[in-house]
Amino acid sequence: MNQDRILAAIDLGTNSLHMVVVRIQPSLPAFSIIAREKDTVRLGDRDQKTGDLTPEAMDRAIAALRRFQGVAKSLNAEHIIAVATSAVREAPNGRDFLKHVESELGLFVNLISGQEEARRIYLGVLSGMEFNNQPHIIIDIGGGSTELILGDSHDARSLSSTKVGAVRLTRELVSTDPISNAEFYYLQAYVRGQLERPVEELQAYLQPGELLRLVGTAGTIETLATMQAREQMGMVPTPLTGYQLSLKYLRDLVNRLRKMNNAERAAVPGMSDRRSEIIVAGAIILQEAMTLLRQETLTVCERSLREGVIVDWMLTHGLIEDKLRYQSSVRQRSVIKIAQKYQVNLEYSQRVAEFALSLFDQTKEHLHNWGLEERELLWSAAILHNCGHHVSHSSHHKHSYYLIRNGDLLGYTEAEIEVIANIARYHRKNPPKKKHENYQNLPSKKHRQIVTQLSALLRLAVALDRRQIGAIERLQCEYRPERELHLQLFPTHLEDDCALELWSLDYKKDVFEGEFNVKLVATLEPAAVVAV
Incomplete structure (x- = not known):
């Protein structure tokens, strides 16, 4: 029971597929990350008429998953836990795709709801940051959805998943490059309208006078923080967890990015692989969320859904009994x-x-x-x-x-x-x-x-x-x-x-x-x- 165990977790996201391979030390209990893999396959680029996952995107995903399996096997992972989120959840052929993955690769992929995705993101963040029993708001901006979570080390007080994501909004609302004024202002108003209700619901769980910290996870937020760090410090801190992104900088960056075309955005220092195509929509989501939440700064956390999948596995297998005992039930x-x-x-x-x-x-x-x-x-x-x-x-x-x-x-x-x-x-x-x-x-x-x-x-x-x-x-x-x-x-x-x-x-x-x-x-x- 106390032997170290190697486990892999895969997140089939709307923009990218991610895998993390970890070494679990049951005696602590804790885990350390021994490998990370990522492939930008864009499952969210669905057929405009039917909403189906496209054959090309599914082929890219299966190729990425096959590569991930090879990496996990080479590191002696005893088990691979895979979860799929909004793109697969919403596509009419999403379940057929998961059956195809299982028959082709022998990999069973769990489809999870938006609320369950938010809960596991919360577990992932808790595994990487100390909350000291103080309330924190977590925002995770994905390709297809944005999760907002309010928690204080114990049970999550509020979990929400809203259908605003960087890939989804770019695909549905952006047709110009650089983005036109009309599309930019409509996108901004649309995002604000979509986020107002989940923000109000979250705020209803706050006690008067509670001091909050805003925590941000996932690729869009990490990219924006990396761009700020390169510009202001000339280097990117390692790890990025704990680094603070300011709303003031974000507003200035959004105004600059909206005037650039894709090639110019791709050349900005700190812009990650294919992120330039969707960064404007992603940055607007974060800007509007921080404004509605009245938060001037955001603290980055590099742990998110896939690490939460690991924590959830440890909880259900009885490997965590102290810090997160409440979560196990x-x-x-x-x-x-x-x-x-x-x-x-x-x-x-x-x-x-x-x-x-x-x-x-x-x-x-x-x-x-x-x-x-x-x-x-x-x-x-x-x-x-x-x-x-x-x-x-x-x-x-x-x-x-x-x-x-x-x-x-x-x-x-x-x-x-x-x-x-x-x-x-x-x-x-x-x-x-x-x-x-x-x-x-x-x-x-x-x-x-x-x-x-x-x-x-x-x-x-x-x-x-x-x-x-x-x-x-x-x-x-x-x-x-x-x-x-x-x-x-x-x-x-x-x-x-x-x-x-x-x-x-x-x-x-x-x-x-x-x-x-x-x-x-x-x-x-x-x-x-x-x-x-």
């Missing part, structure tokens, strides 16, 4: 928050979750070989399986699917949220079928198998609390070689014959028996034995 807290939002009876849903996990644990290695990650997905689905009642009792399992799918669960990838929503969807009525659109949305055969097997367990767990009064105290499973699963049920009250629970179990067991190819035999103990 973000999944559970997010599930409970959604349950409360949709007025779920938590006492009941927690009993169902306990039954589901007990069945999961006791049938492991006999009926399935899923691990801790799948176990947690089952818990989440069990807690939220009835949230659809918030919409309507009729077809509430289908409403549960949509509420979970669109509920902004934090800590989970899009694929994991899709799994949770599907498990909840199939806790009653028909089992999963290929013709069901929500079942088709699952990204792989493995994910579909998780849903079919874990939803079968959840059906039994729901049956075990049919009256929602906790009639069954606990259960005990015994697997027999003749492919029989004997389920001993222990009633909470000895005089209760639990007839409704036993009837419900009998009614729901067909799906379970068909999925696992076993016969289910349930008995009530220690009261009179009742066969099912």
